Amino acid sequence: MDMWQPEGCGPVVDDPGRPFRYWLVPPGTASRWENGFGRCVPHGRVVMPPLDRDRPPGPFWVRPWDRHRLVGAGLLRSALAAGTGKSAWPPLPPLHP
Template identity: 35%
Template sequence: MASAHPSPDTVRREWSGAAKLALIPLGRAFDAVRLADCIVHRAVGSDDSCVARDRLAQYLEDGPVIHDPGFRRYYALVPTGTAETWGTPIAECLGEGTYLGVPRADHAELDAHTQASYWVRPMTRPGHLCRPADVLALVMMGGRVDDEDES
């Protein structure tokens, strides 16, 4: 993950900080689909973090997913270039020109006190990302976001 940044040492320093979070540019090693938590929770049929973790593993074939509970979003990491061809307005695909807050690899549990981002599905090996078609299917299962869900 650190190699996706022009200065991997900067990433390592940021991961060593209290937030255990580093800003990594998208479009080099991966893009990210930003999913409102209501979409994910509807798709997996639960807002329980353990249920979501297990069902995301199943639906996304163990692809890496970050959860940002403070902003009520999930980020599915997908191959570079996905942002250029992403076809649904329900969930935005972020690519080149955007930075994503990426938790340290071992930060894989919800901390209810800090509401900090964590890996709901950690990256299991370099280059193993979510397939865009699987993420799109998840988005379609989650349905349309209502105006009150966006707030």
């Protein structure tokens, strides 16, 4: 994402206890998210780590919180799709079957 997004990637949280990485994207992204290799949580609750936590244990900020910069949703979709060229990972099952 640093190579694709001007001024670098926005805030990212890693959760080493689960197979998740959270990119903070602009509000409304879920309504137009179409990617089988990532989920966009439209509502609900995702607990974020304290702003000063930058390493495990528990979830931590890989990229620090910056309220003025979020991850570009289109760029993130492209990056996730690009990582699948050699079957890097299988598509996720539907969120709501």
